[in-house]
Amino acid sequence: MTTKDKAGLIIDNISLAFGGVQAIHALSIEISEPEILGIIGPNGAGKTCILNCINGFYRPQKGHIFWRNEEITGLPPHKIAQLGIARAFQNLALYNGLSVLENLMAARHMKIKQNMVTGALYFGWARKEEIEHRKRVEEIIDFLEMEAIRNKMVGSLSYGQRKKVDLGRALSLEPDLLLLDEPMGGMGTDEKGDIARYIIDIYVYRKIPIIIVEHDMRVVMDICDRIVALDFGNKIAEGTPKEISKNHQVIAAYLGKGEER
Amino acid sequence: MTDNDTIPKLLYSCYQKYGDKKVAMRKKNFGIWQEYTWKDCYEHVKYFSLGLISLGFKRGDRVSIVGDNDPEWFWGEYAVQAIGGVAVGLYVDSIPSEIKYIVNHSDTRFILAKDEEQLDKILSLKGELPQIAKVIYWEDKGMWKYEEPLLMYWREVEEIGRKYDKSHPGFFEEEIEKVQPDDYAVLSYTSGTTGNPKGVIHTHRTALTCSRNQLKLFPWTEEDDYLSYLPPAWIGEQFLGIVGGLLAVPRINFPEEMDTVTENIREIAPRVLLFNPRLWESMAATVQAKMLDAVRINRFVYNLALKAGYEVIDYQMEKKKIPLVWRWMSRLADWIVFRHLRDRLGLSKIRFAVTGGGPLSPDCFRFFRAMGIPMVQEFGFSEILPVTGHANDQWDVDSIGQVAEGVQIKIGDDNEILVRSEGLCLGYYKNPEETKAKIVDGWFHTGDAGYVDKDGRLIYWDRVKDLIELASGAKFPPQYIEGKLKFSPYIRDCIVLGGKERQFVAAMIAMDFDISGRWAETHRLPYTTFTDLSQKQEIIDLIKKDINKVNQTLPEEQRVKKFISMHKEFDPDEAELTRTRKLRRSFMEERYKGIIEAIYSGQDVYSIESALVYRDGRTGVVKADIKINSLE
Numbered sequence: 001m002t003t004k005d006k007a008g009l010i011i012d013n014i015s016l017a018f019g020g021v022q023a024i025h026a027l028s029i030e031i032s033e034p035e036i037l038g039i040i041g042p043n044g045a046g047k048t049c050i051l052n053c054i055n056g057f058y059r060p061q062k063g064h065i066f067w068r069n070e071e072i073t074g075l076p077p078h079k080i081a082q083l084g085i086a087r088a089f090q091n092l093a094l095y096n097g098l099s100v101l102e103n104l105m106a107a108r109h110m111k112i113k114q115n116m117v118t119g120a121l122y123f124g125w126a127r128k129e130e131i132e133h134r135k136r137v138e139e140i141i142d143f144l145e146m147e148a149i150r151n152k153m154v155g156s157l158s159y160g161q162r163k164k165v166d167l168g169r170a171l172s173l174e175p176d177l178l179l180l181d182e183p184m185g186g187m188g189t190d191e192k193g194d195i196a197r198y199i200i201d202i203y204v205y206r207k208i209p210i211i212i213v214e215h216d217m218r219v220v221m222d223i224c225d226r227i228v229a230l231d232f233g234n235k236i237a238e239g240t241p242k243e244i245s246k247n248h249q250v251i252a253a254y255l256g257k258g259e260e261r
Numbered sequence: 262m263t264d265n266d267t268i269p270k271l272l273y274s275c276y277q278k279y280g281d282k283k284v285a286m287r288k289k290n291f292g293i294w295q296e297y298t299w300k301d302c303y304e305h306v307k308y309f310s311l312g313l314i315s316l317g318f319k320r321g322d323r324v325s326i327v328g329d330n331d332p333e334w335f336w337g338e339y340a341v342q343a344i345g346g347v348a349v350g351l352y353v354d355s356i357p358s359e360i361k362y363i364v365n366h367s368d369t370r371f372i373l374a375k376d377e378e379q380l381d382k383i384l385s386l387k388g389e390l391p392q393i394a395k396v397i398y399w400e401d402k403g404m405w406k407y408e409e410p411l412l413m414y415w416r417e418v419e420e421i422g423r424k425y426d427k428s429h430p431g432f433f434e435e436e437i438e439k440v441q442p443d444d445y446a447v448l449s450y451t452s453g454t455t456g457n458p459k460g461v462i463h464t465h466r467t468a469l470t471c472s473r474n475q476l477k478l479f480p481w482t483e484e485d486d487y488l489s490y491l492p493p494a495w496i497g498e499q500f501l502g503i504v505g506g507l508l509a510v511p512r513i514n515f516p517e518e519m520d521t522v523t524e525n526i527r528e529i530a531p532r533v534l535l536f537n538p539r540l541w542e543s544m545a546a547t548v549q550a551k552m553l554d555a556v557r558i559n560r561f562v563y564n565l566a567l568k569a570g571y572e573v574i575d576y577q578m579e580k581k582k583i584p585l586v587w588r589w590m591s592r593l594a595d596w597i598v599f600r601h602l603r604d605r606l607g608l609s610k611i612r613f614a615v616t617g618g619g620p621l622s623p624d625c626f627r628f629f630r631a632m633g634i635p636m637v638q639e640f641g642f643s644e645i646l647p648v649t650g651h652a653n654d655q656w657d658v659d660s661i662g663q664v665a666e667g668v669q670i671k672i673g674d675d676n677e678i679l680v681r682s683e684g685l686c687l688g689y690y691k692n693p694e695e696t697k698a699k700i701v702d703g704w705f706h707t708g709d710a711g712y713v714d715k716d717g718r719l720i721y722w723d724r725v726k727d728l729i730e731l732a733s734g735a736k737f738p739p740q741y742i743e744g745k746l747k748f749s750p751y752i753r754d755c756i757v758l759g760g761k762e763r764q765f766v767a768a769m770i771a772m773d774f775d776i777s778g779r780w781a782e783t784h785r786l787p788y789t790t791f792t793d794l795s796q797k798q799e800i801i802d803l804i805k806k807d808i809n810k811v812n813q814t815l816p817e818e819q820r821v822k823k824f825i826s827m828h829k830e831f832d833p834d835e836a837e838l839t840r841t842r843k844l845r846r847s848f849m850e851e852r853y854k855g856i857i858e859a860i861y862s863g864q865d866v867y868s869i870e871s872a873l874v875y876r877d878g879r880t881g882v883v884k885a886d887i888k889i890n891s892l893e
Contacts, residue, residue: 101292138291143402148520150292197403204405 008032008209009054009085009177014063014073016049016233023049024060025233031177034207036199038220040244041230042253047213048090049233051179054211055087056080067177082110086175088166090182090213096155100146100165103154104137107169140168144198160191167198178202180212184219192216196223217254221245229253267465268446269343269437271507276303279510283483286332286506289517289525297332302339305332305419307433310340312422313371314432316395316413320345320439323367323448327351327360327383328375330489330515333399333415335503337373338447338493342465344436347445349460350494352452357382359458361389363450367460367690368392373415376400384409442466448690449496451643460690461496461643471646471684472504474667478639478650479613485511485532486610490522490540496643497617501535526607533613538621541614541636544606545625548632566594570631578657599632608634615639620721623658623748630656638662640719644686645705648678649719659814660718675725676710676736710738712816729759735818737766742811742819743844749807750776751800754831754838756849757821758857765822767860769853770804771830777803792828792885801826801890808892822892823860828869828885835874860889 009031016024023046031037039047052058054065056077065073072080094103112119112133118126141150144164149157154165167183183199184192196219203210214220220227221241229237229244231253237244244250265271275285279299287296297305313324324341326348328334338348349367351360353375360382364372370392374380376399383396384407398404399415426433446465450458463471481487487506491498506513511533516525526534536544552563569590576583583591603609614629617639629636637651640661648670649662656662664670668682681704688696699706710722722728722738730736739757746755746768753773759766774791777800781788788794804826812820831837837849850857859867866886873881 135291138293142291145518147292147518148524151524201403201405 008068009211010064010066011050011054012064012066014053014060014065016046016053016058016060022233024053026063027230027233027235028063029228029235029238031209031211034203034209035225036203036210036212036223038224038227038241039211039213039230040215040217040220040227040250044232045230045253046233047230048181050230051087051181051211051213054080054179055085078110081173084173084176085179086170086173086177087179088163088170088181088183090185092162092166094154094162094166094169097153099151099153100157100168101137101141101150103165104140104168104172105133107172108133108137111173136174137172140171143171143201144168160187163187163191163195164198167195171202176208178208178210180210180214182214183212184214184216192219199223266442266469267342267437267440267444268468268504268507269339269440271469272303272306272339272343273434273437275299275507275510283510284512285510286335286513286515288332288515289521289528292517294528302332302336305336306339306343308419308422308426309336309415310344310422310436311425311429311433312418312420313340313346314344314436315421315425316371316418318344318346318371318394321347321445322371323347323349323369324371324373325349325351325360325364325367325369326373326493327353327355327379328373328399329353329519330491330493330498330502331375331399332515333373333375334493335489335506335513337399338503342440342446343433345440345444347448349448349450350492350499351450352492352494353379355382357386361386362457363460364390364393366457367448367450370394372396374398377403380404380407380412384411387411440465442469445687447499449494449499449643459692459695462687462690464687467684467686468500468504469508470667470682471641472500472508474665474682474684475500475639475647475650476505476509477666478647478652479533479615479637481505481509481511481533481613483510485509485612486514486529487511487533488514488516488522488526488529488531490516491535491537491618495618496646497535497639497641500646501533501615523607527605528607530607530610532610533615534608534611535615535617535639537618538616538625539619541616541621541629542625545628548602548606563598566598567631569594570599570633571627574627574630595633602632603634611635613637617641620661626658640721642680642705642707644699645680645682645684648680657718659720660714661721662719663717664713664719670713670719671704672712673704673706676712676722676728677725678707678709678711678719678721679704680707681705710736730761731759731766731818732762732764733818737819739846742766742768742815742821745811745814746770746808746821749804749811751780751803751807754842754844756831756844756846758850758860763861766819767857768808768821768824769827769849769856770808770824771827772800772804774830791830792883795826795828796886796888801888805890805892812892820892823889824892825856825860825867825887825889828883828887829871829873834876856887865889 011029013026013028014024015026041047053060056075059074064071067083114126114129141147149161184195200223224241227241227244228235229250236249237247265274276299281298281300283299284296285299285302287294324346326334326337341348349369351363371394372383374383374396380398395413396411397413397415397418401414442465444465445462446468447463448460450460452458489502493503514529516522552560572587573583573591611634614634614636626636637656638661639647639650641647647665648668649664651662671679673679685705688700708725710725710728711720713719722741728736729739737759742757743755746752751772752770754771755768757766757768772795777794781794786799794800808821833840837845856867856869866888868886870882870884873883
């Protein structure tokens with residue numbers, strides 16, 4: 001493969017079907033340099049399926065996914081997470097009974113090297129490690145401006161705040177690739193603006209590739225460097241936001257076809 | 262450098278005395294309290310000053326500061342003053358046009374701003390602030406998006422200053438020596454309700470005098486913790502936190518974020534706290550709301566404890582001896598309830614709970630006192646602070662406290678309060694007319710009316726322009742008297758009457774139907790409607806008793822001589838009150854012209870026929886005989 005030397009994510013010709021339903025059809029996407037890649041498409045176009053394939057929830061029937069020159073197709077999700085791919089979910093994946101701080105600390109557990117015994121004794125190196133992790137988590141709390149909710153139970157927070165915590169949870173893995181599944185779903189305009197700002201800040205400060213699946217076209221057009229448009233599992237267009245907004249196929253998929261004249 | 266007659270000299274002597282042995286400030290960051298010793302503070306100030314000098318700062322330059330309460334705010338002001346500059350505080354929520362006015366009016370050359378939010382506003386004014394040399398920010402989050410040569414990061418400025426110090430050793434200390442007590446230190450812009458804000462000029466001498474006088478009212482020490490929460494642009498925080506911090510040398514605590522303050526205050530447990538009435542009132546409301554949510558047994562115990570608390574403070578207020586029973590009861594209440602409540606509020610160690618910047622409602626004042634929180638009032642102006650305060654636990658809800666040490670008060674024409682002290686500001690920046698109008702022969706004309714009672718306490722009435730004159734030429738403060746009358750549980754609303762053609766003060770009272778009705782029921786007094794109950798002699802006597810009580814506290818010519826009990830409530834739907842329940846005085850006088858004439862012409866009864874507007878828009882007529890009652 002010619003792209004072998006590029007250290008990024010390569011989705012090579014994958015297909016995924018559930019029985020007779022073709023969710024993804026022969027799709028290839030590459031993201032190697034730090035950029036914000038948007039995936040758009042109407043409902044059921046297969047956007048979330050792609051993320052599920054990348055982080056190992058689904059295994060595509062055909063094709064391969066490479067991450068840093070290593071094939072990750074079919075690896076279990078926790079292995080993929082350890083390789084530096086983190087994800088924030090559309091339908092939140094948080095511990096409602098834990099505080100914001102505890103949720104973020106828990107997310108770091110795969111980075112914690114101490115075992116249960118040394119952790120419980122909280123002594124020497126284990127203690128040092130815990131402090132180091134707490135420091136990283138505090139940086140994320142500061143970054144996402146969550147100081148005021150640090151010790152609140154996640155279950156008691158508003159939906160918008162929980163989305164933010166979920167983003168923080170993904171960030172606390174210190175990922176090299178960040179997958180965001182509708183980070184602004186169900187939010188008000190103000191909250192959307194905040195999240196958009198955070199996403200750009202993450203990109204600027206961490207210089208990592210970010211894949212974002214989002215319905216709000218305005219936001220996608222504003223913050224993405226490149227957009228992939230899907231329709232029924234097929235890639236119908238790829239390009240800069242400007243190119244995409246002029247693409248006839250995309251317009252047709254979103255607005256329906258006009259009458260042939 | 263021993264005379265400590267300027268703010269920078271004070272800073273220097275704190276640094277000399279405490280060095281790195283004592284923590285001067287701490288701010289929560291990344292979830293941990295970051296501490297700064299006096300040495301740290303001094304060095305930040307020093308290098309920042311020298312950085313400013315390298316950037317072209319000249320003695321006398323004005324520097325505007327805008328941002329939340331942070332050590333950098335304080336350091337920025339100290340730094341500017343140390344090299345002969347003047348600090349101008351801006352409020353965090355100022356809109357761009359206000360920033361533009363103040364920055365241009367004060368001839369500001371440097372702006373220190375906290376973050377993106379403030380910079381966005383400042384940069385939106387870019388072409389309109391021609392004299393600005395640099396805008397320096399102290400929080401760099403999200404700053405990558407600006408490519409603006411005008412901007413500079415705080416740490417870069419300190420870095421330049423460090424280099425400057427290497428090539429000019431001892432320069433900073435010489436600069437401090439050069440600052441004179443009569444140099445301008447602070448321009449404090451007051452938000453005028455009319456017209457543009459005015460820049461009050463305080464020199465090092467006046468600022469230090471004000472701050473020292475304030476510390477005499479609320480003497481704190483090195484051992485105390487202080488929470489800096491109110492905007493440093495406000496004169497109260499200027500003199501208590503920024504200057505007072507150097508004089509009293511407490512540990513100054515900054516909250517992590519403005520919205521984490523309720524959490525942080527508990528960790529700090531400050532001994533001195535300055536809040537404005539709005540904040541105290543919201544704290545009281547939180548307690549009450551939480552108590553409504555509490556389980557029944559807790560609520561029951563809380564209410565009992567509060568009763569004991571109120572009982573005791575009532576004795577204290579009347580300066581009577583507290584009966585042994587209540588003394589024990591209140592101690593029990595404190596042990597069971599209030600001790601824990603105070604801890605919850607972060608007030609477990611509080612020595613001075615100061616309210617300033619406006620009047621705190623007496624109810625709220627009593628509420629905190631009943632909980633054992635040492636609430637004290639401070640009264641002052643941007644021009645001169647403090648004027649009065651509750652010193653040495655001499656507190657009450659009628660007055661705004663005793664005249665502060667070092668301050669003189671005189672009651673001028675129109676009952677205007679005139680104030681004088683060494684801490685009086687020089688006047689208003691670039692506004693000699695206003696200065697001449699407000700400061701006459703060294704006396705500051707406050708525009709507020711009031712009087713000093715026999716115990717030396719200042720009673721605040723009202724703005725001078727709101728006083729009403731009687732035929733005799735005597736004046737009275739209507740709102741003040743109405744406020745006192747409304748303290749009676751039987752009086753819901755009232756309006757006091759007077760005027761140049763009238764001989765005495767009269768009042769129209771709307772009784773509190775709920776409470777009067779309950780009273781009537783327990784005393785087996787039959788009644789049908791509001792109108793009916795309002796004219797019962799028993800109810801009138803109740804009201805009369807309470808008016809008499811109020812009359813005792815008023816000077817002879819201001820006492821209410823006649824009153825009526827209204828046949829209906831004051832109603833916003835009929836435009837008698839505004840939606841916020843403020844009295845619409847002239848409308849009322851017009852509407853009840855007939856009855857008012859009857860009161861002043863000496864009649865005993867007046868038959869009223871008033872049009873009534875029902876909720877569905879229909880109108881009706883109410884007829885009633887209203888008694889006109891005299892007081893002696």
